Amino acid sequence: MGVMDHADGTLDGLDPRMHGADAAGPDGPVPPSGGSTASTATAPQPAKTAGGDGKPRRRPLPLWDRVKFLILLGAVFLFVVAADVSGDPLMTWADAFRIQARKSAWVLVLLGLEVLHQLHMLIAERWSAYHVFWTDRVFGRAERRMLRLNDWNRYRLSRAAKWVVGLALALFIYARLSHTSVFDALVQVPGALWDAIPFVLQIVLLMVLVVGQFVVMFWFLSKGGVDTYFPEDITTRFADVWGQDHVVSRVQENVFYLERPEEIESRGGHVPGGILLWGPPGTGKTLIAEAVAGETGKPFVFVDPGAFSAMFIGVGILKVKSLFRKLRKLSLRYGGVIVFFDEADTLGSRGALNGGFGRGGMGAGARSWFARQGAPASAAPGLGGPGAAGRRADPFGARDGGSGDLCNGLSYLSAAARSEITREAAREQFVVGGGGGGFDGTLQALLTEMSGLKKPRGFLNRVVRRTLGMRPKPPPKYRILVMMATNMPQSLDEALLRPGRIDRQYKVGYPSKEGRIRTFEGYLAKVRHELTPEQIDRLAIMSPESTGATIKDTVNEALVQAVKDGREVITWQDMLRARVIKEYGLADDHEHIDRERHSIALHEACHAVVAYRMQRGRVIDLATIERRGGVGGFVAHVAVEDRMFMWKSEIEIQVMVSLASLAGERMFFEGDNTVGVGGDLRSATLLVANFISSAAMGETLASRLSMLEQQMGNASIDADRPFGEQVEVKLRELYERTEAVLGANRREILALTHALETYKTITGEDVEAIMEGRTGPTVDGRRYHEPDFLSVAERYHSDAVRAHRGQTYELRKLPELGRAAASSPAEAPTSSSALPAVAPPAPPAVRSPSGGRPPVAGQGQEGLGS
Template sequence: MAVSAQHLRELNRAGQHDAVIQLFESDRLAATEEVFGQYVKALAKTDKLNSTALMQTLYRGAQSYMGQQGAAAAAAPSFAARAAAAEGGGGGGFAASALRPQGFSLPGMGGALLEPAALGATAAAGTALGSAKNPIYMMQAEPTFWSQLWRSVRMLGLAFLLMAGLGAMVEERGLSSRSILNNPDLRPQSETTTKFADVKGVDEAKSELEEIVAYLKDPHKFTSLGGKLPKGVLLVGPPGTGKTMLARAIAGEAGVPFFYTSGSEFEEMFVGVGARRVRDLFAAAKKNAPCIVFIDEIDAIGGSRNPKDQQYMKMTLNQMLVELDGFKPSEGVIVIAATNFPESLDKALVRPGRFDRHVVVPNPDVEGRRQILEVHFEKIPRAADVDLKVIAKGTPGFSGADLANLVNVAALKAARDGHVSVGMGDLEYAKDRIIMGAERKSAVISEKNRKLTAYHEGGHALVALYTDGAHPVHKATVVPRGMALGMVTQLPETDDETSVSRRQLLAKLDVCMGGRVAEELIFGEKDVTTGASSDLEQATRLARAMVTRYGMSDRVGQISINYEDEGRSLSSETRALVEDEVKSLLSAAYARATAVLKQHEKELHALAQELVDKETLTGAQIRELLTRVNGKGGRAAPAS
């Protein structure tokens, strides 16, 4: 045994460490403590002790040693201590750091400890170490708090550096710019089928824009004498009047690309992104010139600037101003913008040289509404009884979008009822639903209230029929709609009113009072209801306007008074005088309505009963009923 150990010691001293390892693992030497110590020393010298793949060799060596020592190994005080004592600490590098008193730790195994008791038990059983019957037991050492904190800081730092580097690369190469240009909304529409003939009800606006079409077709014709056409055109008007359709019609007539975008698409919380989008849009427009750039709702980015605005909003508007100034007359790029609030735009945006041409696109007049209805009925079957002129008269203030909605609601109503075409009744239903709301079919109304509503609406209708200056009655109904229990509709005899005479205003006051007067005459003063609240409000507002705005009061005179100024510039005497005049006008209207209804009380009873029975009567049906009652249905002499 001693000779074997001495031989190994000499080999180690001679530097033949691989020979020592080979001799020990060939099982030709006795596995004494001294021999095993030389084996471990050879492993340490050859730097094989730290390799995980070669740790199994150490296990086999330990197993061979334990197999020969048997129970003596288990009774030994410490395997690591004996290994450290071999050769006077020759294997101390391993014993001091890897072999501990309670076991030994193998590098690369996370600080796991191999217990010598387990090795002893393996030797006693005579089975291989690491087998299913004799597994190797390891304990994982938990990392400390500081090591975990350091690992987290390193990971966060690495993630931050990666994100910063990626952002810098995107900014440097302009990847964000290309992604914006790939937006379908910013690509030009090379073809558009919309023409000026498709736009109805805005003839004046079309005539102003025809010059833009001629310029896009031949820019040099306009610039040959040094003149410059406007670079920007601002379309101003209420919602739904066809501003976008007008812009498309310009592009369609000129046959040029059409860029469409909205002011809100330039909004971005990051500083500089909105300005970049503006640059990208105008750069693409210049490449496709001649073309049209249409910016809808430009007030989203073009509002008046103030020092409290965010920086990104200022930069976007500033970039828009710069791009508008950067155009040359020969570029052939026309910028068209639309807004509903021109007063909110920044002064620098609407100055000459930018959006210096303003085209007003108002709601259509009665003839324009008729033309718009004709366009919408091109693809919808229309019944023979449909009179679009009547519908146009009954829809004052309707925009093109409102009329499209009216035709659509009528078509849905006709289809739901099984009709093969849209009739006049369907259009009247659609108009009443849009103006007053849907029918309240589920409303539970007593017979007394229905009768009172019939007399109320009958009073309005009779006063309108027998008062000079009042519009003809178009329809009377007691069907509840919205907040109203009934309604009388009047239509002007001619087209839309541009100015109203004093006689017509007094007639409107009389008609407003007709409902309350009818209730008092039939049911008495104690049984009048709150149904006339809206009538009184409308009459009071009209009478006050006659006194303070229209100069139709002899006592107040020909003066315009800001009555809504809450007394800051209106004396108490003047306010009292206005109130007296308003009350005088309303009292006179009440007296005239009372005289008319007392004179035609017989017709009032007949009309109210007919409304109770049929719920809805047209103007022609009402006049026919009055003719049957007393042989006359015309108007009385003009009211004084």
């Protein structure tokens, strides 16, 4: 009222658009005559409208906006005049007008100023040159001078000016109430304040008792979970992040623009405001954030995953607002700030339920056919024992009773094939999105703060200025870089990930082979070791899905094994032992009975033979019959190369590897088989059904998934029976091919069976040595190619078959084939079962060279090693 907006010279009711088309050039507003391009480019431009001649003028105000303050001031003056007349019957209206004109002259002054103000705007609405003069020459020039100061100094000057104006207004009101001049009031104020202290204390005490308890309680509840670090507080650097160079380079790019925003803002761009780091656990997302904190010259705010969890609804909202208030202050003071939300999926989603994996999974055709068979489409083999490694953990749980899996049914498959099988089961389970942050308003508050950084701030700026008909001043540029990390990106709200909130999304996936080599080298450099570059390269090949966290843990476990043995230096043997423990878990202290031991060993030998003979690009890593949880044994494979896609022929081979257990048991046990093949059959059936329905693995080219989408939800599908027949035909075809492979490798199957019964656990190199008839690191494969081996092995197997039929109960003694190639236990890989249970460790000489248990007297077992 009566005061021009000294920030932009505009009042409420202006056209929200900027200059019209005639007043703008191709690159933005054209500066007025007499003004420089550089100065007008940074100063806010007044809202204008073009008249009939195309010249910029002020947009006409509505009648009510033009007279509302005049009416208000006139009403105030008439009110005080009427009060005098009503209080003194002898006073006339003319006398009351004269008296109040002297006593309330300030009202008339404000009324006159408002009249001048409206005349000023009326002229600006009709005279373009007058309008441009005031907006660009007078107020625009003052604004450009203020813009020469940095944001922090302008903020402090603005705050000081507000205090001065507020105190002056309070002093004026006190002078009017005390019927004295402003200067006398300035002298009387200290005494008046001193006299009012008892009354003020009473008011304050009452407020503390009534409101203070809630304020204090919620203030304490809204604190915690947020830590602020400065560059000198963290020593982690980008050079400490190994195996994720492509992500680090992009994050460095964002940090560079935060440090030097003018590099992109001077070219018309903006500093990216958000980064999402997503990927499997342990791949280095939090480590990258720590490196950002160590590298940047800006404050780093770390938000704990549970920072917004609270007992009372609404506390999370207070925490969000408190956090961003702190971020804005740090941004103004230091020119920028970085905030990192760890485990961002705990923020939740505004949806009530969120699917576990979203897109993908088994094709609709396969699901429909499984439903017609009365079985859940999510059925998949239990993974059981090797739960130490997350990628081999059992997402379905162990089966109860006699239907439990004999072996790890998915360990024979590639990572892509395992993903096809397990994805559907995880997808069909209902998963509540994140920590439910979307239900108490926390997520909504976060979304508002992330997208509302440019809205006007402050009560005086937002409320008072708008009440006076003045546009609120825009806030300064808050350069806040938001970083989030999660291994469940599908649980994040879509609004959180839109550009403007999260501009960049980087997958921090499993490191490549070169990345794994660099990570092994980095962690091994911190300890004493004697590994060669060739051995480190081999470790990287053997660990295709290892993350930085698992590699760090493996090196630490190897150091633990070395210390147990009383050594200071990590050896190759220590690394192999540590890898077995971390990758596959510790074996149970369980001994199979003789005939079950033989059947399990033969089961795994059939898997190993078909895999060795048929697979390309994947090698056997480990074969074992030691029980781990609900798994009686397994053959583990690793990929020797990082690939993205699988071929139809490779899928068929993996199905054959799964079917090898059934074909082998029936071949060697007169058509009988154990229930342990159930997991392998589920894997094979799901793979075939999925790829027939979506990848042209069967006789037809059509994608069954697309065909079912055209049914518009029709539950009656006539193609279910032909589809099931296609699955059965393909399984039968691959089963017969598997039988042929096993029939041509009977000696090798019996040889591997004998080695597994003897050593319990052997390496992939030992499997290769047995198959090729040469010396391995533990097993001398030449012994299995001697003329008398086959007859000895067949007789032993015949005893096992008779025991299976119930004709005998005990097997004869396991055949002894001589000494192995390893000259000392230190040269042979060791399985987890060979590790001593307590310290100090047993002397190396008593360990089985393969890492299996030493032969137990009375059981007729003797290892092939020394």
